[in-house]
Amino acid sequence: MENDLDCILRLEHITKEFPGVKALDDVHLSVKKGEVHALIGENGAGKSTLMKCIIGMYKPTSGKIWFDGNYIEDYSIIKALHLGISMIHQELSPVSEKSIMENIWLGREPKNKFGFIDHKKMEDMTKAVLDKINLEISPRILMKELTVATTQMIEIAKALSFNAKVIIMDEPTSSLTEKEVKQLYKIIRDLKKENVSIIYISHKLDEIMEICDELTVFRDGQYITQRPVSEINEQELINLMVGRDVTQLFPKTKVELGPVKLSVKNFSNEKDFKNISFEVREGEILGFAGLVGAGRSEVMEALFGVRHKLSGEVTLNGKELHITNASSAVKSKLAFLTENRRKTGIFPMLSVNYNIVSSSIGSFKNKIGLLNNKRLSEESQAYIDLLNVKTPTAETAIENLSGGNQQKVLIAKWLLTRPEILILDEPTRGIDVGAKAEIHRNISTMAATGKGIIMVSSELPEILGMSDRVIVMHEGKITGNLINKNLTQEDVIAYASGLKNDFS
Structure with a gap:
């Protein structure tokens, strides 16, 4: 075993088989002491399975795990914790009614x-571990009172309380603001100085290039390569991940824009947004940009009738709409892909079929109220084929699909309602680069058929790559309505941060 003194964690020839599926096929991972090591690949590449092997949730079918130069037998969750391996999951799940120290x-x-x-001793112990990440907060505060960012910091503190030598971070910045991301980076750099190793999982390639030292690429359950981050560029990385040249990440089709389809005037509610006015034309992709908390999602929720609005007028094709709930929004030919597919999108245990038809279920009933399962299956399969949904069968539970394919199923669900306006809130969040390109192609195709598309995104390259026009919001108000011609990220950020305002 070469370089054992430098290596804290080494996995060799790891294979993990489930009935009918080989999730990992003879893969390798080598993590040095005090390094940030990116593990990257498309959804379904095997990253999650490998992480579960590392933290002892899964026992590999074959292969060996070495920690700090020692071969580890009878590997388990308890053994992993004892060695100093902790994981911060993407879906944070604290006990919200308990305090920081109790968690x-x-x-x-x-x-x-x-x-x-001994509550006093527990408080002192908590202060000591919070000091390690420079977090000044009372250990007695309840978790439910914390922001997502602070909750994540508490998870890091919890990992350190186990004297962690290796911390796995799964999509750690997915819900953080730019300022919070910088705070996380500082903590990671401080942990490196303490010789703690980080395994960093992210679909955001700019993050990997900035914060990581080394990277390992997986594809289809197989090891592809391990390289220093300094020796690779983003395009090479994308090609390694997907196994093909993805030069068109934003395949925007040139569409001749038609007349105004949707008009929103003086849209307001009590606290989230005020005097919001905009129009969407036939065939247009209208991007909504802004920092976290700007009010973009709240506007879309009110437009779709799932959040209260105080005042405002909405017209579709010149006819005023009176939307009071999601059902009336669907009848008015609006569709809404929400930003959190797990909480407000999919029905996890139901099949792909039933997720696709869930918003149109009434149209598949016969005269006596029974479902026409044959027509339901045919329509569902047509959209599975149209959007290239990768699923074993249409009867597979949607929770068993990758994030990108779950998102395609949700797009199919809304297309089946035959909408004229399609609202997409963070349509590619947490999705690998190959699936992103496919979803962007689907969005472009939908616009080309004459639908009006509203796309909310926190990823500026996505906004600039796909939008015809960009609405920028800051603190509940529109600050910019920008034609996307020679528009830069710096331009959008200036409006999003309130430095520029065309309507003040």
């Missing part, structure tokens, strides 16, 4: 001589 020491609470929990 950090859950199941490991210090006891006094009478066997009761």
Whole structure:
């Protein structure tokens, strides 16, 4: 074993088989002490399976795991924790009604001589671990009162409380603002100085290029390569991930824009947004940009009737709409792909078929109210084929699909309602680069058929690559209505941060 002194974690010839599926096929991973090591690949590449092997949730079918130069037998979750391996999951799940200190020491609470929990000692222990990440906050605050960013910092503190030598971070910036991301980067750099190793999983290639030292690429459950980040560029990385040259990440079709389809005037509610006015033309992709908290999603939710609006007028093809709930929005030919597909999008345990028809289920009933399953299956399969949804069968539970394919199923669901306006809120969040290109192609195709598309995105390259025009919001108000011609990220950021305002 060469370089054992430098290597904290090494996995060799790891294979993991499930009934009928080989999720990992003879893969390797080598992580040095005090490095940030990116693990990247498309959804379905095997990253999650490997992480579950590392933290002891899965036992590999074959292969060996070495930690700090020692071969580890009888690997388990307890053994991984004992060695100093912790994972911060993408979906944070704290015990919200308990305090910070109770969450950090859950199941490991210090006891006094009478066997009761020693709250004073637990508070002191919590302060000590929070000091390691320079987080000044009372250990007694309830988790439900914290922001997503602070909750994530608490998860890092919890990992350190186990004396972690390796911390796995799964999509750690997916819900963070730019300022919070910089704070996370600082913590990561401080952890490196303490010789803690980070395994960093992210679909955001700019993050990987900035914060990571080394990277390992997986594709279809197989190891592709391991390289220093300094020796590779983003385009090479994309090609390694998808196994083909993805030069058209934003395949925008040139469309002759038609007349105004949707008009929104003086849209307001009590606290989230004020005097929002915009138009969407036939065949247009209208991008909505802004920082987290700008009010973009809130406007879309109110437009679709799932959030209260105080005032405003909405017209479609010149006819005023009176939308009071999601059902009336669908009847008015609006569709809404929400930003959180797990919470407000998919029905996880139901089949792909039933997820696709879920918003149109009434149209598949016969005269006596029974479902026409034959027509339902035919329509569902047509959209599976149209959007190239990768699924074993249409009866497969949607929770077993990759994130990109779940998102395609949700797009299919809304297309089946025959909408004229399609609202897409973060349509490619948490999706690998290959699936992004496909979804962008689908969006462009929908616009070419004459639909009006509203696309909310926090990813500026996506906004600039796909939009005909960009609405920028800051603190609940529109600050810019910009034609996307020679528009730069710097331009959009200036409006999003309030430095520029065309309507002040």
